[in-house]
Amino acid sequence: MAHPTDKPTIKAVAKRAGVSEATVSRAMNGSPLVKPETKQRIESIIHEMGYRPNILARSMRTNQSKTIGVVISSVTNAFFTAIIGAIQEAAADQGYSVIITNTDENPDHEKAAIQMLQGHMVAGFIIASTSRLTDYHALLGPDPAVFIDREPGGQADHDYDTLLVDNTAGAQAVVETLIAQGATRIGMIASGVSTAGQERLRGYLRALQAHGMPYDPDIVYFSDVQQTKARQHTSQLLINQACDGLFAADVTLIQAALAEIEARHLTHIKLGAFDNVVWFDYLSQPVTTAEQPTDQMGHQAVNLLIDRIKGRSSQPTMMRLPTRLIKRG
Helix, strand or coil: CCCCCCCCCHHHHHHHHCCCHHHHHHHHCCCCCCCHHHHHHHHHHHHHHCCCCCHHHHHHHHCCCCEEEEEECCCCCHHHHHHHHHHHHHHHHCCCEEEEEECCCCHHHHHHHHHHHHHCCCCEEEECCCCCCCCHHHHHCCCCEEEECCCCCHHHHHCCEEEEECHHHHHHHHHHHHHHCCCCCEEEEECCCHHHHHHHHHHHHHHHHHCCCCCCHHHEEECCCCCCCHHHHHHHHHHHCCCCEEEECCHHHHHHHHHHHHHCCCCCCEEEEECCCHHHHHCCCCEEEEECCHHHHHHHHHHHHHHHHCCCCCCCCEEEECCEEECCC
């Protein structure tokens, strides 16, 4: 006799519903082969008995799960936080769960995260790469993957679906807005992230060129990926280099810059940034931004990956999504 605390099994559900275990499994997976009235009866019994499928056991049988592994370089970055929410929403809509890992921009942590997720038999990966030097072919093997925000690097650029934004155009639009607002000497704190950092620098340079302003390499500072010197760079640009405008290449850099600007009581600076967060609307110091389509990127990444998982795609695709200019000041 079963103990009252014993967990109900699929066998018990099938017996009570008067169907096979295979029929119960099909009903839970939404198979059209199960009649609607049978599916409804099974779902009612599952709810009544409190049955929960053993996802790990099912993964071991099929050598795959309905789980997506998400490898993010910095979960504290507002841009990635927004993308994670969109990924979770889109995955849930298609019956997938999500495991999120954080690499802190460290390639060794990224490798360990991918290997851990492979141990959980995830169906595929969404990755914000930490380094273009990583051998993703060797690391991922046959596992499907979609890269977001950064290109994987090398031959992998052409072998995986990749979702980027138009970094160059977005940065150019922000810097041109600062020029229109009256800034005549615009410094930049460039990101250390490979793809986005170089493309946003290109946009900055194009804006200067379009308005006949000279490029001064002394007012372009390159941040490391951890942004440890962002406040120091801000002080050097605005005090030592007498810049009256500042373009920060991502949201974490502008946050550090704002802290330094507030500490030094600087009020005359024209500010621009890549990425947008809602609290920028309430700042006394206006910040013009290029807003990234995080919802679209997260949803599209899930759709591309599931197409790969189900074998519905052929050639890898590279997509660039437009940014939206938000003028302030």
